[in-house]
Amino acid sequence: MELLGGIQGMQHAIQTPVGDPAFGTRVSHAVAQLKEAFAVHVEETEGPSGLYAEVLDDAPRLAPYLSTLVGDHRSVWNALDELEGRLSGRHPAEAVRRDADRLIREVWQHRQRGADLLHEAYETDLGGET
Template identity: 35%
Template structure:
């Protein structure tokens, strides 16, 4: 593998670990009892804000010209549909996080609204986990490199 691209993959691996940490922080915040009220709301908001930042960085690093997805597809054109799905996920994830943050700005006025907010955020966590699994598979298929499952 080209040393420059190997260094790029290390950047991707490091960022993947950061994204994993922000995802774990959101999961931990969501697992807190809603009855904690303001503390629960603050922890979830902070975790969503960090996740939004990391998702934007993830999108930038993987979708940049000559980046992961374009290179993977150039090496293995059969991965084009998977790469496209990953990029579509990125847009959707950022939109969902922005919507969740917007709900928080508007205020969650009822217990039902808080419960629905928690459910939507929990669903997002699961979707991102599956996205990360597909991403690891894509990278392995293209490069026979394990990008790291723990980060």
């Protein structure tokens, strides 16, 4: 599953009414799928031959932005782990929904920052940077 699919799955799961007995199961399943998709995303971007290494080679001026994206990864992992913990505990469903919604926004923002970085690296002409 791609990251976009994981996000959409989470969005769909939290639309389940909180009083529905399937709410917790659906959100738990969505968290597991998002974690799997996010793990693939991190490997594809942070890995030794990943996207961030390529961007760093092509546009070294963007190194600080890459560090921000790596920090995003840690933050999203923490949020995923927290949400997973809340699901296994006795937290109110509405609080779980708010946390999941916050996580979704965080992942969307991360994706946008990544898209902005790629645009800056490959679409912006700085007059001969190598």
